[in-house]
Structures are given as C-alpha cells and as structure tokens.
Amino acid sequence: MTRETYRKMTGYFLQDEKKVRRIILANRLLTGIVFVSYPLYLISLLLKRDTLLPQAVLVPAVSFVVVTLFRKIVNEPRPYEKYDLPPVIDKDAGGKSFPSRHVFSVFVIAVTVFVRNPVAGCILAMIGIMIAVIRVIGGVHTVWDVTAGVAVGILSGVIGYYMLPYRGF
Template identity: 50%
Template sequence: MKKETYVKCMDFIRSTPSGVVIVNNLGKLFTFITAACYLFITAGCIWGRLWQELIIYLAIPGISFVAVSIFRKCYNAKRPYEIYDFKPLIPKDTIGKSFPSRHVFSIFVIGTTLLYHYTFTGVLILYMGCLLAAIRVITGVHFPKDVIVGGLIGILCGAVANILFWLL
C-alpha cells in the first residue's frame, strides 16, 4: 500500500466517533479471546490427561512462534510508519521486525490447530484472524504482505498439528 492509502484509512478511522478506540479495542479483544480459548483448551487437556494432544497443542504453535520470531529479527523488515513517516493508530514504537506479522501468525496457527478437535472455535478464531489482519494493516503497523504471509504460515503450521492429530 502507498502512504496515501494508509493516511486515508487512518483519517477515516479518526473521523469516526471513537473510531481509534474501537479499532484498538477490537484488536485487543480478538487477541484476548484467542489466548483465552487456547489456555482453556490446553488446561482441558491437562485436566483430561490428554498428554499427546497437549504436546501437539503446545509444541507446534510454540516452536513455530519461536521460528517466526527469529526469522523476523534476522529479516528485519521496516514497518509502514517507518517508511512513510506517519504515526500509526496502534501505539507502537517498534523498529523493524514487521515481516511476517506475529499477531496474525499466532491467531492463525492457534485457530488452525484447534480446527481438528474444536471446529467451531477454530473457525471463529480464523474469522477473528482475518479481522485482526485488516486492523493491523489499516492502523499502519503492517503491510498487507506481512499479514498475508503471517496468516499463511500460521495455517501451514496449524495444518501440521492437524496431520499429527490425524496420525495419532
């Protein structure tokens, strides 16, 4: 996206009553709901002594999160607000580490991982992931490619978890 497109999106959000607050709180809400579902389901695995499922629920998202974080640090892509010199709507002072979006990756890997045993919850989280991806772009903290690649990597890693569930 070009600077003008970011500015136009952010100006529209700013011009809407409570627009910035709503957009920021929706992003936080989607992240919180995803984390709560993930914690609840992993706690259920512990409670039910479903050790193989627990290992997959923890290992695949955990290992892939670390791998994505290391890649981001090494690749160190600049963020839109760094390149275009504007203030993003989400309070952020991070320099670089934009590609891929770790927020979007995380929500997609969790949503896809949960699809096998908890289809409704997985679909709900993936839907929130699409909305979160849009929020991360229109608030100026990520480029579209950052969220698209983050989502695709999350889906791929979650699919690995589902294959492992199927093989068990």
C-alpha cells in the same frame, strides 16, 4: 501499499478520537479472546488426558520461535516507519513487521483448536481475519504482512498436526 493509500486509510481513523479508541479496543479485545482461549483449550486437553496436549503446546511454541527469529533477520519496516506517518494503533517498536506475529499466532492456534474442535477453530480463524484487518487499518502492518501471517500460521499447523502427527511418548 503506497504512502498516499496508507495516509488516507489511517487518516480516516486518526481524524476522530472515537474511531481510534474503537480500533484500539477491538485489537485488544480480539487479541485477548485468543490469549484466553488457547490456555483454556490446553487445560481442557489436560483434563481430558488427551494425547494431543504435548503437540498442542509444541507446535505453536516452536512455530512462534521460528517466526520470531525470521522476523528479526528480515527486519521489514512497519508502514508507519516506511511512510513516516502516525499509526492508529500506537506502536513504538521498529521493524520486524513481516510476517505479522499477531495474525500468525491466531492462525496457528486456530489450527491447533481445529484438530479437536473444528467449529471453535473456525471461529478463531474468523477472529484472526478481523485482527488482520485491524492490524492493517491500524497502520502497524501491510496487507502482505498479515497475509504471510495467515499463510505461515496455517502452514505451521498443517505441518505440525497433519503431516507430522503425534504418535505419543
């Protein structure tokens, strides 16, 4: 993405306060849906006494820590820092843009849910795609950041559930 592309993309939204509010609302709403869905899913596993529960907690948690440490080491600047232009989604954090942790989190959770409920997992993945688009047009991530978030989230889930299946304690 070039500075001009970023300026045009975010400028479309920044010129109208209603558009800015819609992007911010969509970002919060979709992120909130995932934030609420995941604990509810864990509770349902607990109530069913599903043996997947420890893995459903550990795979996203361990993956999240690894991604967080990786982001800290790489410390890729965010588009608004790189191009010195305002983002649509107000963000005061600097660096740590790659990969997008919002997008990564949605996709590792989507794979987690997919293991027992493929339809709900696919719905969460669609929400993840919407969040990825919002994070880019909101000016807080590049396409590369969100694409890496998708890939790492899916890969973490595939490794955690399908390549290292839970055998019970």
